[in-house]
Amino acid sequence: MGTWNSKEQLPEAWQKLLNGALEVRERAYVPYSSFKVGAALLGEDGGVHLGCNVENAAYGPTNCAERTALFRSVADGHKPGSYAAIAVIGDTPEPITPCGVCRQVLAELCAPDMPVIMGNLRGDWRVMTVSELLPGAFSLKIEN
Ligand SMILES: [Zn+2]
Numbered sequence: 274m275g276t277w278n279s280k281e282q283l284p285e286a287w288q289k290l291l292n293g294a295l296e297v298r299e300r301a302y303v304p305y306s307s308f309k310v311g312a313a314l315l316g317e318d319g320g321v322h323l324g325c326n327v328e329n330a331a332y333g334p335t336n337c338a339e340r341t342a343l344f345r346s347v348a349d350g351h352k353p354g355s356y357a358a359i360a361v362i363g364d365t366p367e368p369i370t371p372c373g374v375c376r377q378v379l380a381e382l383c384a385p386d387m388p389v390i391m392g393n394l395r396g397d398w399r400v401m402t403v404s405e406l407l408p409g410a411f412s413l414k415i416e417n
Pocket of ligand 1: 337338339340371372373374375376
């Protein structure tokens, strides 16, 4: 797929997903950083699973928007690998990128060629695949 960037028109389905991420971003619980992030995970069945970041006074338990969306969908009964795309948005100068922990979780639960749509509030965006974001991801290669 390669890296896409803002010079091109973002496909409509991905723009819709990014809009979903923008909407759920408003529900973020961020009393410490005020840094709101939203994520929208598109299932292969067309369902969208939303997630926002949730902070904690002890910092360590804080959960990112991407992982909230992924964990929520697994709890709702969706199988790892049954996702078509994920969009993530935050107020960053460049399109926001998932942290290292989220990249590892994406590598575990999503196909290596699944697109990750990254955006910011200025309308900039970039798309990379899961494997582009984390080449050589750690895996135990467990077959389910
Ligand atoms: Zn993260």
